Amino acid sequence: MQEGTVLEMRGIHKSFPGVHALQGVQFTLRKGEIHALMGENGAGKSTLIKVLTGVYSKDEGTIMLEGHPGEVTIKSPQDAQNAGISTVYQEITLCPNLSVAENMFIGRATSGKFQNWKEMNKAADKLLKNLDIPAQATKQLGNYSIAVQQMVAIARAVDLDCKVLILDEPTSSLDEQEVEKLFKLMRDLKSRGVGIIFVTHFLDQVYAVSDRITVLRDGKFIGEYTVAELPRLKLVSTMLGKEMDDMADIKEDKNAVSQKDEIPVLEASNLQSTSGIKPFDFYINKGEVNGFTGLLGSGRSECVRALFGADKTLGGVIKIEGKRIKIAAPIDAMKRGIAYLPEDRKNDGIIGDLSVKDNIIIALQVLEGFFKPLSEKEKNKFAEEYIKLLDIKTASPETPIKSLSGGNQQKCILARWLLTHPNYLILDEPTRGIDVGTKVDIQKLVLKLASEGMSITFISSEQDEMIRTCSRLIVMRDGRVVGELTGDDISQSKIMSTIAGE
Amino acid sequence: MNKETNIFKKIVGNQLFIPLVALLILIVFNLINDPSFFALTIQNNIYGYPVLSGSIVSIIDFGSELAILAIGMTIVTAASGGQDISVGAVIAISGSTMLRALCGTNPQPETLRTSIFVAFLVGVIAAMICGAFNGLLVAFFKIPPMVATLILYTAGRSIAAWINENRLPMIYEPKFGYIGNFIPGIPIPTPVFIAAACMLVIALLHKFTNLKLYTQAVGINEESSRLNGINPKLIKFSVFVILGVFVAVAALIKVTRISTITYSVIAKDIEMDAILAVALGGNSLSGGKYNVWASVLGAYVIQFLTTTLYKLQVRSDALPAYKAVVVIILVVISSPIVRDKFSRISKNLKSKKTENGGV
Numbered sequence: 001m002q003e004g005t006v007l008e009m010r011g012i013h014k015s016f017p018g019v020h021a022l023q024g025v026q027f028t029l030r031k032g033e034i035h036a037l038m039g040e041n042g043a044g045k046s047t048l049i050k051v052l053t054g055v056y057s058k059d060e061g062t063i064m065l066e067g068h069p070g071e072v073t074i075k076s077p078q079d080a081q082n083a084g085i086s087t088v089y090q091e092i093t094l095c096p097n098l099s100v101a102e103n104m105f106i107g108r109a110t111s112g113k114f115q116n117w118k119e120m121n122k123a124a125d126k127l128l129k130n131l132d133i134p135a136q137a138t139k140q141l142g143n144y145s146i147a148v149q150q151m152v153a154i155a156r157a158v159d160l161d162c163k164v165l166i167l168d169e170p171t172s173s174l175d176e177q178e179v180e181k182l183f184k185l186m187r188d189l190k191s192r193g194v195g196i197i198f199v200t201h202f203l204d205q206v207y208a209v210s211d212r213i214t215v216l217r218d219g220k221f222i223g224e225y226t227v228a229e230l231p232r233l234k235l236v237s238t239m240l241g242k243e244m245d246d247m248a249d250i251k252e253d254k255n256a257v258s259q260k261d262e263i264p265v266l267e268a269s270n271l272q273s274t275s276g277i278k279p280f281d282f283y284i285n286k287g288e289v290n291g292f293t294g295l296l297g298s299g300r301s302e303c304v305r306a307l308f309g310a311d312k313t314l315g316g317v318i319k320i321e322g323k324r325i326k327i328a329a330p331i332d333a334m335k336r337g338i339a340y341l342p343e344d345r346k347n348d349g350i351i352g353d354l355s356v357k358d359n360i361i362i363a364l365q366v367l368e369g370f371f372k373p374l375s376e377k378e379k380n381k382f383a384e385e386y387i388k389l390l391d392i393k394t395a396s397p398e399t400p401i402k403s404l405s406g407g408n409q410q411k412c413i414l415a416r417w418l419l420t421h422p423n424y425l426i427l428d429e430p431t432r433g434i435d436v437g438t439k440v441d442i443q444k445l446v447l448k449l450a451s452e453g454m455s456i457t458f459i460s461s462e463q464d465e466m467i468r469t470c471s472r473l474i475v476m477r478d479g480r481v482v483g484e485l486t487g488d489d490i491s492q493s494k495i496m497s498t499i500a501g502e
Numbered sequence: 503m504n505k506e507t508n509i510f511k512k513i514v515g516n517q518l519f520i521p522l523v524a525l526l527i528l529i530v531f532n533l534i535n536d537p538s539f540f541a542l543t544i545q546n547n548i549y550g551y552p553v554l555s556g557s558i559v560s561i562i563d564f565g566s567e568l569a570i571l572a573i574g575m576t577i578v579t580a581a582s583g584g585q586d587i588s589v590g591a592v593i594a595i596s597g598s599t600m601l602r603a604l605c606g607t608n609p610q611p612e613t614l615r616t617s618i619f620v621a622f623l624v625g626v627i628a629a630m631i632c633g634a635f636n637g638l639l640v641a642f643f644k645i646p647p648m649v650a651t652l653i654l655y656t657a658g659r660s661i662a663a664w665i666n667e668n669r670l671p672m673i674y675e676p677k678f679g680y681i682g683n684f685i686p687g688i689p690i691p692t693p694v695f696i697a698a699a700c701m702l703v704i705a706l707l708h709k710f711t712n713l714k715l716y717t718q719a720v721g722i723n724e725e726s727s728r729l730n731g732i733n734p735k736l737i738k739f740s741v742f743v744i745l746g747v748f749v750a751v752a753a754l755i756k757v758t759r760i761s762t763i764t765y766s767v768i769a770k771d772i773e774m775d776a777i778l779a780v781a782l783g784g785n786s787l788s789g790g791k792y793n794v795w796a797s798v799l800g801a802y803v804i805q806f807l808t809t810t811l812y813k814l815q816v817r818s819d820a821l822p823a824y825k826a827v828v829v830i831i832l833v834v835i836s837s838p839i840v841r842d843k844f845s846r847i848s849k850n851l852k853s854k855k856t857e858n859g860g861v
Contacts, residue, residue: 310729331731342729351723353790358715365712366731373712416730 004031005066006195007052007085007164012061014047016403019395021047024061025221027214029164029195031066034186036198036206039216040239040435042393042405045199048216049168053080053087066163084163088153088170096142096149100124100135104156131155132181146344147174154182158189165189166197169433171205175295175461183209201435202462203232217241240437262286263322265455266307266338266424271316273306275299277479279316282307284424284455289446291458291466294476294499300459301343302479304426307457308333308340334367339417343428343459345406349413352402356394357383359401360415367420386415391441407434414442424455431460443469463492475499517784521799524782524832528806532557532813539813547684549676554689557809565805566693567593567752570700571772572779572801574745576794581717581741582640583789584647585777589749591658592632593769596753598662600625601671601763604678609669618678626750632658633746634739641738655773663765673761682758693755700751704794714792717741721789771822775804782832 007029014022022044029035039045050056052063054074062071065083074080080087094103101124124137133151135144141152150170157165167186171179186196186209198210206213206227213230215222215238222238230238264283272279277299284290292300305311307318309327318327320336327333330340342348351359360383365374374382383397390411394404401412410430417425427446431439446469450456460466466473467490475483475498483498532539542556571589578586603621604614614621632654639650654661673679681692707713719727720734727734752772757763781787782803783796804825811824834840 308729329731329733330729331733334731340729347723348725348729351719351726353722354718358719362715362719363730365715370712370716371710373710373715 005029006031007066008062008064009048009052010062010064012048012051012063013059014051014056015059017395019219021219022051022058023219025216025219027197027221028224029197030212031195032190032193033212034190034196034198034210036200036210036213037216038199038206038213038235038239039222040407040437042218042408043216043239043435044219045216046168046405047219049087049166049197049199053077053085053166085166086157086162086164087166087168088150088157089168094141094149094153094156096140098141099138100128100141100144100152101137103141103152104137127155127158128152131158131185147178150174151178151182154185158185162194164195164197166199168199169201170198171200171202177295179205201433201439203235203436206235207232215239236436239435264319265321267319267322268307269317269319271303271306271318272314273302273311274314275302275305275311277302277306278481280481282474284457286455287450287453288472289450289456289458289470290472290474291460291470292474292476293459293463293466293495294482298476298499299479300476301428303474303476303481304340304428304457304459308338308426310340310342331366334363334420337421337423338426339363339420339422339424340426341410341413341417341428341430343432345410345413345432350401350409353400355398356387356392356401356404356412357397359412360386360397360419363416364419382419386419390415407438410434411438414445418449422454424457425449426457426459428459429461430458431462431465439465463495467491467495517793517796518799520784520832520835521782521796521803524803525799525806528803528810532810536813539810544689549686551684551686552689553684553691557813559691561802561805561809562694563691564693564809565802566691566697567755567769568772568775568779568805569697569798569801570748570752570755571776572783572797573700573704573794574741574748575776576780576783576785576792576797577713577717578647578741578745579777579780579785579787580721580789580792582647582738583721583787584640585773585780585787586636586651586742586745587648587773587777588632588636588651588654588658589745589752589776590769590772591655591662592629592746592749593753593756593772594659594662594763594765595632595654595665596625596629596750597757597763597768598665598765599628600754600757601673602665604673605666605671607667609666609671610674612674614673614675614678618675618681622750622754625753626747629750629753630743630746633742633744633749637739637742640742641735659765662763666763668765670762670764678758679761680758682755682760693759696751696755700748701798708794718791722791776801778829779804 005028007027009025009027012022012025013020025044025048027037027048037045037048047056051058052074054076057075063074064070065072068083072083074083074085077087095106098106101121104124104127105120121137128135128137131151133148133155135148135152141149144152151174154167154170170182174182186198190196198206200206210227212224212226213235214224215235217239262285265286267283269281270279271282280303282303292303294300302311306313309330309332313327318325325332325336327336333340351362354362357379361374361379364382368374380397386392387394387397392404392411392415393408401409404412414430430442434442443465446456446458458466458469470490471486473485473490473495474481475485475495477499485494485498539557542554542558544552545555547553575585575589578584600621603616603624604618605611606615636647636651636654639645639653640647680686681696683692685692716727716732716737719730719732720737724734752769756769777787779800780797782800783793783798785792785797807825807828808821811821812818816824
């Protein structure tokens, strides 16, 4: 191992039934370096991380760590932690029913036999304050937003005296300010000599903090580059393995806003739900793509959840094509042709142990009714049709959905709702944690569906996605609708100033 | 060779594998120990009718109640992620209700007050009410199933005794006894047909409704299910009511076997065997995906084991201890950790073989 290297992985192989997930992958991390690990969904990033942290055992290959002569074997996450490798995963892996402090110190050796709770809480509070995280040590973790939970997870990892810090999609649920805070933290750790492995789908973020980039594709090592060597467009084409037609062509497809005087597909007035958002008005016309934007936690998701009946409504009126209706539960909305792809894929979207096939057909099946099961033949036909249409990468339609990569899971959920042929499709963060290629596909699909007459509400944390796809943006701040932007007003700076309230 | 290992994997990976192997071991053991175990004879019973008899017949006969309960327990487990421990006590309630309907206030009536069918329906309703009570607590008050059903588990047998004012009703009508024993002229025990009918019912439910998809979805991810238009509360509530129907059928068999009822003993500890049957069938006790046939097979394996132990002259009070040993072995073998180890060993063997073949 060379001087200044903290981690070296060589010739790593890992297979799962039916998939050769890693094929001789190498990765080198130097001291005080932020090293981005890039690749599409299913390229093997997460598998490599899990091999490194002992979640999976590698089939072949060597791992060497600074300060350990020869090869190290990492058999469990505990081993990894002891060796100074800390990880923050994309999905929160903390326990929401424990307190913040407990989450930060769980599973870690204490000096004595007994846990000194008071001291633990004090230490946790101090660390949280240092990192500027708005959480209290003694509060239950589940009370906080996903963003704050994510930051607690990072705090936990940072506090473990780590040499290698792995951040697996740490920013996918953070808003811009929070991302900035995290970056500050990353640079700080870097200057202290920690090697950071940064896995992300956000290209901007890669260039904002990283020193080096390693690209994987289809489980193979493609190359290691310095940031200067690999400008953005080249990075994308390296990841995809082909020259990419510019995303710019999307914008041309965008439809003009339809006339105001037509009867909206869906109209809500004074709608209020149990989630704590302020009563709001909303409408969407046929073939329109609109979107809710605002900072994380501003009530974007809560608005669409109220429309779909996912949260109980407390007041207000919903009209569909001018007729007043009552939505007491999601099924009422579904029967009226509304579909909703939820923000939290893992908890609200997939039904993990069920097959890809069952996950695709379930919404249609529920609409058909309890006493009208689809035949096996129909189910297979639908599943195969949509697996092909959306290019879902799965070993077979019978594979449990939980064993698919995040992007492919998302496509299954999308397939589920497209199969019901909705009039109005709500997409809440459909592109979160998904590779660039799929993101573009989804945005193109949205515009295609709209041109065929479907109304779509699109929510994304990435503003440029919304600017590209939406013809009308509803801006939220603190649970309140604070503005609406159309036409040329839809721009980064205008959105910012509306959110800021200037 | 790859094909071979795939088939091997498919067999080992199948949920029916463990209960089938257990059954095979029991069969082989009994073959070695005493081949007459498998003898089938035709004997005249006490009424003078020729009927089939032998250990195998008694396993299939006396396994009926357990198999019927295992069906319902599987569905409850799938949807609620917990088990109903009150089924034994509810059998007492339901059975007692049937007898009360037949006898009224006279514990040993000369003529029945109503038809057996009507009495059965009354028993079904009683068991469904008990199921609804459990379901209400689990689905709407979000009480863990074991805790919710603990109430009827504790109080059920007293309620059963209270229904008949603690009298011991006896039914002398021979037709009543046909249900739990033999119908004259048919050499196969009637409960076998009833169990088969229950299996047919669940097969039809699976074929013509979405029971399986809904219960599994709710058991795996309640929130996702709700957002896909399923009403998880209703599903959880319903599975307990459905279990109630199966419990009533089991109660009918139990009381017609002896044409009377003993409140404190009838179907005692049967809930544990029913839960065990579900686990033995490789179904996760925390809910989600299930295979009801594996549970049914598990039920008969348990009955097979019980009968085998009786044949070995194990005293009935020592029976649970012997059973426990077997259960530990079975449960450990079917645990994911051991299964994983097995598959790894077989994989290593395979790779060694190919290495040798290459050289």
